[in-house]
Amino acid sequence: MEQVFISVMSTVAVGLLAWIARKMRALVRTNDAQQDGIRTLLRNELVRLHRDLVEAQGWCTLEDKEYAERTYIAYHELGGNGTGTVLYENIMALPIKDNG
Structure with missing residues (x-):
């Protein structure tokens, strides 16, 4: 009986x-x-x-850069690179202007 129980339990476990x-x-x-x-x-x-x-504006606000950075960090952490990195670097190179 014990042998049957062990066999059944082994089958269930597998x-x-x-x-x-x-x-x-x-x-x-x-x-x-x-x-x-x-x-x-x-x-x-x-x-x-x-x-x-x-391409359109030629400048950005500090908030734009912060948003781009958060977006890029998440993108990069998920394995993104290449063209996304180039896009991010171009955004970060823009001059900062106050939107108001």
């Missing part, structure tokens, strides 16, 4: 571990997709800031 592994893989895929999506949105925000501030 099944439970397999289920946990499947759930973990699904969570990792979901997390990766969410990070990719957020990184894309942050890059798009850097593109918009660059277009509005660098």
Whole structure:
């Protein structure tokens, strides 16, 4: 009887571990997709800031720079680099003017 109990418990444990592994893989895929999506949105925000501030306006406020910096830091922490870095550096090179 003890042997049957051990066999059943082993089978249950293996099944439970397999289920946990499947759930973990699904969570990792979901997390990766969410990070990719957020990184894309942050890059798009850097593109918009660059277009509005660098290309159209030629200056920015201190608040604009602070927002660009927060956006870039989050973008970079999610693995973004390359063109986002160039956009950020161009924004940070702008002269600061008071909006009022």
